[in-house]
Amino acid sequence: MDTWMFIIITILNGISLLIYIIINRETKRVTESHIDLIQKVNAALVETTALKAARFAYFLALILLTLISYVFFYFWAL
Amino acid sequence: MTDINIDSNSEQVLIRIKRHWIVLVRGILLTFFIWFICIFGFAISSGTRAGAPLISVILFMVCFVLLMFVHHWLFLSFLGWELSIWVITTTRVINFKNIPYIENDVNFIDIKEIEQIVQVKHGFLQNFLNYGKVIINIPANQQQIVFENLPQPSKLANFVEAVQKNRSFQVMTIEELENFFRRKYEYIISKWCIDEPECPIEA
Secondary structure (H helix, E strand, O other): OHHHHHHHHHHHHHHHHHHHHHHHHHHHHHHHHHHHHHHHHOOOOOOOHHHHHHHHHHHHHHHHHHHHHHHHHHHHHO | OOOOOOOOOOOOEEEEEEOOOHHHHHHHHHHHHHHHHHHHHHHHHHHOOOOOHHHHHHHHHHHHHHHHHHHHHHHHHHHHHHHOEEEEEOOEEEEEEEEOOOEEEEEEEEHHHOOEEEEEOOOHHHHHOOEEEEEEEOOOOOOOEEEEEEEOHHHHHHHHHHHHHHHHHHHOOHHHHHHHHHHHHHHHHHHHHOOOOOOOOOO
């Protein structure tokens, strides 16, 4: 039972990481398309620091969630 | 607001505006609530493991999937908030409305086509935190264009109005206006007295 639980949690964490990668790529693509549209106007619009920070926070929170899931599993399996 | 430097030859980006931060508060509160529920669920799951192992496993998995879902949902809404912006240029208002994989709208409004701008702030919270919606009426468009949860809607409405006025003044300079009226005057006079010997306009 414990081994199966560990495997399922790892798979779910993998899916979570995959979702993060897909969303991150889409966010980059959307930002680039916005920049393209605005550059047609003229101004050099660069990706904002806030957006970079948001993506980094997303990644950190994902790592934290993964770690927490294993901590919960550890206490559950004790 | 009146000292906007507009170059009529090329379109310039003047400002970029994000929605008010209040739109994120609901998501953050909900996330805290779900975390609280899930930690409680994990504790129950641990406690019931010996007595009811199947229920314990299901409860653990449900709580974990719920946490995963809320985590991605929160950051999706946060990225959506970052990506959804208003850009006001010297000639257009551009609205990017985006949530990755869920929503992707780009709305271009020609500033000279804007007939009326209305700012609406209803309720205590909107007036206290100074946010609300801006409604734009365009004669060509049957429906109103509504932009929700904008910070300082009155300033935004004034800004768009100022840009609109400055632009319309630049379409015709004083010299162009004088030339226009002189040509009009000459045309009228010529129609009236071109055949008269004392006509001020030469044929």
